[in-house]
Amino acid sequence: MPTAPSTLPRRLVGFSTKCYFDLPTTTSYVADLLALLPPRYPSPDLGLFLIPSFPAIPAVAAALDAADPHHTSNPTPRILLGAQNCHHEDSGAFTGEVSPVILKQVGCDIVEIGHAERRRPPLKETDEQIAAKAAAVVRNGMVPLVCIGEKEQPPGLRKRRRDGEGESTSEEDMREEAIRAAAEECEEQVRPIFESVPENAAIIFAYEPVWAIGAAEPADARHVCGVVRELRSYGNSVRRAISANGDVRWLYGGSAGPGVWEGLKQDLDGLFLGRFAHDVKRFIGTVEEVNEG
Ligand SMILES: O=C[C@H](O)COP(=O)(O)O
Structure with a gap:
């Protein structure tokens, strides 16, 4: 059985x-990225990852390996390669599912699980299923990239306004309430992950x-930083309890x-992009910002 990494670059x-x-x-995006990316990336301080569709994984793996055939450019082997999902079992009668065993064999380093687009209908993936996938990813020597997040925009704020309350509550108090509510919702998604993977697994x-x-637009930076501060502290306490x-x-x-990044750099370890990385130069620009910030 492959061993899952326990260490990660400081930022990603x-x-x-x-x-x-x-x-x-x-394939043309990856070729452009490899041609335009300054040679200082990736580094132990700043890792990069790409998560293409399943059928594109072998082609991307080949391109990344060709760019750094001996994995000697620096202690971080290469741009990390990911998959967008996997099944929680290694093999069996699961038509249409993708085994984590095969993902490892085709060169994946990380597997994204629990994205909001899979938690919502029609797929309705549960925290329990996502935790089982996290365990499967680690069991197969890869790192789970677990997506979490609250469903509604500041529920505390909206409730107060709807109830006619809050006129005497300061904006700061309402913000804190929204952060706490979001963090509590996310903690329910985080806890099963810690409980399902070995204690030395990177997540x-x-x-x-x-x-x-x-x-x-992205979420307000103060909200993001507040929620992640709470989650980091919660995660640290859960992890301490299980060593x-x-x-x-x-x-x-x-x-x-x-x-x-400027608004997030005090509290976050990096960024996960979607549409705003479709232009490879904008993606590299964002990488530079995280490196410098
Ligand atoms: O997987 C990435 C996130 O869901 C963000 O996507 P987005 O930047 O297109 O909103």
């Missing part, structure tokens, strides 16, 4: 093509408020792109 920036890119678009969490995914020591990174995703 990555991009999922979701279902947007076909095969030629994916990447992408905090993606559901209402900020596919939007025109866990694998690296954990907290990324932000949800309409992230150039200009977002």
